[in-house]
Each structure stands twice: as structure tokens, then as C-alpha cells.
Amino acid sequence: MLENLEPAKGIKAPKDFRPGVQFDGNEGTATTEGMAEQPNFDDFLLERGYPPEEYEIIGTPRTSQWQQREGGDYLTSYRFTFRKKALAIDLPNLFATARKNKNSVRTKKLTEKALVICPADLQVGKGASRGGHEELIARVFESFDKIELQMKSGFEHIYILDMGDIIESFDSKAKFEQNSSNTLSPMQQTDLAASLMFELIKRAAKYAPVTYGSIASNHCQNRFMGQAIGKPGLDDWGIVILQQLRRLTTELDMNVDYLIPQPDDEGFAFQYGVNTIGAVHGHQAARPAGVKKWWSDATFGNQWAASADVLISAHFHHLATEELGQRHDGQGSKFWVQCPTSDNGSDWYRRKSGTDSSTGILTIELDKHVPFSGSVTKL
Numbered sequence: 001m002l003e004n005l006e007p008a009k010g011i012k013a014p015k016d017f018r019p020g021v022q023f024d025g026n027e028g029t030a031t032t033e034g035m036a037e038q039p040n041f042d043d044f045l046l047e048r049g050y051p052p053e054e055y056e057i058i059g060t061p062r063t064s065q066w067q068q069r070e071g072g073d074y075l076t077s078y079r080f081t082f083r084k085k086a087l088a089i090d091l092p093n094l095f096a097t098a099r100k101n102k103n104s105v106r107t108k109k110l111t112e113k114a115l116v117i118c119p120a121d122l123q124v125g126k127g128a129s130r131g132g133h134e135e136l137i138a139r140v141f142e143s144f145d146k147i148e149l150q151m152k153s154g155f156e157h158i159y160i161l162d163m164g165d166i167i168e169s170f171d172s173k174a175k176f177e178q179n180s181s182n183t184l185s186p187m188q189q190t191d192l193a194a195s196l197m198f199e200l201i202k203r204a205a206k207y208a209p210v211t212y213g214s215i216a217s218n219h220c221q222n223r224f225m226g227q228a229i230g231k232p233g234l235d236d237w238g239i240v241i242l243q244q245l246r247r248l249t250t251e252l253d254m255n256v257d258y259l260i261p262q263p264d265d266e267g268f269a270f271q272y273g274v275n276t277i278g279a280v281h282g283h284q285a286a287r288p289a290g291v292k293k294w295w296s297d298a299t300f301g302n303q304w305a306a307s308a309d310v311l312i313s314a315h316f317h318h319l320a321t322e323e324l325g326q327r328h329d330g331q332g333s334k335f336w337v338q339c340p341t342s343d344n345g346s347d348w349y350r351r352k353s354g355t356d357s358s359t360g361i362l363t364i365e366l367d368k369h370v371p372f373s374g375s376v377t378k379l
Contacts, residue, residue, distance in 0.1 A: 019077065021048050027058075027083040034066070034075030041080060050082065057082045112368040114272045115155045115208075117147055117200070119361050120163035120314035120339035123219060124196070125182050125189035128345040130359070132183035133192060140196055140342055143361040144203060146379040150363060151207045157272065158204040161259075163314035163339050164217025164281030166193045166238045194241045198248065205254050213259030214242040216266035217281040217315070233261035262304070269308050273368030274331070278308030282315030282338070291315075292324060292336055310335045310364075310372050317341040317357040321374055332371040337362070340378055 019033045030048075032039060041061070042052040061080035068075060122140065125133060151158065167189040168182055184192065197212070204210045215238070222235035233239070239260055249256040261268045267280030278295075285291045291313045298305040305311060309327050313336070320338040327334055339362045360378035 021045075021050070023050070027081065029079060029081050031079045032077050034068075034077050036073060036075060038076070039078065041078070045082060054085055055082050056085050111154050111156065112273070113155050114157040114159060114366045114368070115151060116159045116161065116277065116312075116364040116366060117204070117361065118161045118163050118312060118314075118339045118363065119143075119166075119197070119200070119342060121165040121317055121341035121343050122193065122196070123165050123168040123341075123343040124193040125184035125186075126168035126343055127181045127183040128343070130343075130345040136342070137192075137196070139359060140361075141199075143342065143379050144200055147200075147361065147363060148203050150377070150379070151204060155208050155365075156368075158208045158210050159270075159272075159277075160197070160200055160204060160210060160212045161279050161312065162197065162212070162214040162238050162242070163279065163312065164215050164238060164283075165219040165314070165343075166197075166214075166217075166241060167220060169219045169237065190237060190241060193237075194244050197241065198245055201245065201249065201254070201256060205256065209255045209257070211257045211259060211270070212242065212245060213268065213270070213279060214238040215261060215268065215279050215281055218283040231263040232266045233263040265304055267305065269304055272366050274329070274370065275366050275372050276307050276309045277366075278305045278311040280305065280311065280313050282313035285315075288316045288320060288338060291338070292322070295324075295336065308334070310337060312337045312339065312362075312364075314339040314341075317343070319358070319360070319362065319376070319378055321376060323374060327371060329371075332373065335372060335374050337364070337376055 019031050021030045022028050028050075030041075030045060032044060041057055045055055045057075046052060058081045061078045063076055063078055065074050065076045067073070119140075122136065124136065130139070167186070169186060169189070201210055201212060214236075216232035216236045217238060220237035220239075221232070222237075242258060242260060246256075246258050259268055259270055266284065267278060269276055269278040271277075280291075280294075282288075282291050284294050291311075295305055295308070295311050307328075311334075316338060317340065318338070319340040320336075322336045323333045324336050325334050326332075340360045341357050342359050342361060343357075345357070363377045363379060364372070365375070365377075366372060
């Protein structure tokens with residue numbers, strides 16, 4: 001397996017010689033006993049409960065060599081690093097499985113309405129009580145199938161808003177728990193999240209022009225040693241995924257527009273007919289009530305959210321709607337809408353609170369000429 005290793009020679013075993021295996025859940029080191037011949041390293045790990053199908057050796061082993069006694073035979077100890085293999089994802093096969101038993105209905109004539117679809121807190125790559133990435137794909141595709149039935153009722157425009165935390169990442173505040181519970185590497189998380197959103201875009205584009213938007217969020221922040229760095233409207237994995245989707249849909253000549261925050265902002269607002277919709281993840285607040293205060297403060301400070309008649313947020317993983325104050329045009333009330341999650345659950349929160357979130361994807365139907373009245377759907 002490995003040849004021509006040149007050991008450091010000595011008369012006796014080095015002081016730090018400690019044969020055995022240490023493993024932190026993701027990566028480890030192994031040190032063999034002193035041996036007359038080079039072992040098979042895969043067999044060495046297998047004998048200690050680390051099968052080669054699941055673990056791989058990184059780099060070249062280090063060696064130390066010493067004599068048992070003056071003039072005696074030399075023994076060699078080998079020290080090497082190994083890690084848990086990244087899971088291979090067969091996306092076409094997983095997607096084909098999720099597409100089974102799809103429903104179909106006739107498309108109705110377009111109306112002057114828009115459909116707003118808000119996938120939120122998918123946290124792709126997270127493993128918890130509701131399963132891993134395969135269970136997430138099945139759950140999300142079940143929601144997509146229901147949403148596609150809604151699309152077929154006829155809309156002149158479809159908005160897809162990634163409401164943040166689309167991947168779990170490995171560097172949020174819960175990074176130590178993530179190292180042991182995540183089922184996908186960061187690269188695989190990003191790949192699967194982009195594939196899921198492209199699937200939704202493809203479905204929507206069959207029925208109406210599409211606008212896809214993404215906002216900054218805590219799990220998707222660019223971090224170094226746990227601290228967010230860069231500009232929130234640029235340095236965010238959700239927005240990186242959006243840029244990949246933009247290039248793909250442009251190359252395919254699909255009718256898709258895109259919305260992202262300004263570089264120093266974390267959300268955005270857009271107008272459809274008489275309604276202005278704002279989108280922000282919600283990690284700006286420590287609890288749901290804080291999002292409403294944040295919106296009030298942003299309005300008082302004349303920030304981007306000031307123009308919104310409806311503010312959509314996520315982050316807290318459960319559905320909520322609330323009527324708040326008067327619209328600028330005096331034609332009804334403002335509304336705050338909080339999205340449910342599609343993730344695999346939070347075992348930490350469940351143990352702490354005794355409950356867990358109910359999954360689904362929120363949709364809103366907007367009439368071009370009628371102020372939003374608070375009606376939402378979870379699918």
C-alpha cells in the first residue's frame with residue numbers, strides 16, 4: 001500500500017510513543033505497536049472497529065524505528081491520520097424515488113395573481129430525529145408536489161423565496177454537535193440544496209415567469225473561527241447557490257429573474273401590484289416577538305423594510321401570522337408572517353422544550369389589486 005517509508009531510527013521507543021486509536025467523530029489518528037514488518041493499515045483500522053468502507057487514510061504515515069536491544073532487530077511504529085468518508089449521493093436516483101406517484105391536474109387560465117413560495121430552514125445535511133438527507137428529499141418533494149398542484153390553478157407570476165438556512169453548514173453556534181450529526185459535507189450540502197431549488201424553479205417555470213430570491217441567514221454566513229466575516233448580502237451560502245442557479249437558468253434561456261439583498265443588508269423588499277413584500281431571515285432577533293420590533297425599528301429608521309406591507313421571516317421553525325398596524329396607503333393592515341421549517345427536526349430543542357416543529361413550506365397567493373389579508377397555506 002505504502003512503500004519506501006524512511007523511519008527515524010533510535011535505540012529505544014520514543015517518549016511520546018502511545019499505540020492506539022483516537023477519533024473525534026470525524027477525523028482521528030492511529031499509532032501501531034512496534035512491528036518487524038509494515039502492516040496493512042486498512043486491516044489495522046478494521047480490527048479496531050473502523051471498516052475501510054466507511055473510513056479512509058489521509059496522507060503518508062509517519063514512522064519511528066528503534067532496537068529492542070543493542071544489536072537486536074529493529075521495530076517500526078506507524079502513525080497515520082484517517083477520517084470518515086463523505087457519503088456518496090446519487091441525486092438522480094434519490095430524485096427519481098421522490099418523484100414517484102406524482103399527481104397531475106389540468107392547468108387553468110392565468111389570473112392577475114402571484115404565488116409566493118417560501119422554502120425555509122431546510123438545513124440540508126442535518127441529521128436529527130426526522131432522519132437524514134434522504135428523508136429530507138422525500139419530505140421536500142412531497143411539499144413540491146402539493147405546491148405544483150397550486151401552481152396549476154393559474155398565476156401570472158411565481159416568486160420563490162429562499163428564506164435562509166438552506167444548508168446546515170459545519171460552523172454555526174452548534175458546530176460541535178454538527179460534526180457528529182451532519183450527514184453531508186459542506187460541498188454536498190450546497191450541491192443538494194442547489195439541486196432542490198433548481199427542481200422547484202423548473203416546475204414553476206412551466207406555468208409562469210419566475211423570480212427567485214435569497215436572503216442572508218445565520219447557518220449560511222461566511223464564518224472564520226465561529227465569527228461572521230464579509231458582507232452579509234454577498235458572503236452567504238444561500239446567495240452563492242442563487243448565483244449558481246442564475247448562471248444555469250441563463251444558459252438554459254429560462255424565464256427567471258433574481259432578487260438578492262444589497263451587499264450590506266440581510267433582506268430585501270419587492271412589489272407586486274398593491275402589495276410590497278419584505279423578506280428577512282429572522283436571526284436578527286432572539287425570539288419571534290423581536291422580529292416585529294426589528295421591523296418597527298427599521299420602519300422608524302427608514303430602512304429597506306420600511307416599505308413592506310407584509311414582512312416574511314423564518315428562523316424560528318414554526319408558522320405564525322399577525323396583523324400589525326396600518327398600511328401606508330390606508331387600505332388595510334400590515335402583516336408579519338413567519339415560515340415553518342422543512343428540516344429534520346431539532347433534538348436539542350425537543351429535549352429542552354418537550355415539543356418540535358411541524359414541517360411544511362409556506363405559500364401565499366397575492367391578488368394584484370387587493371391588499372393582502374393574512375391568508376397563508378402550509379404545504
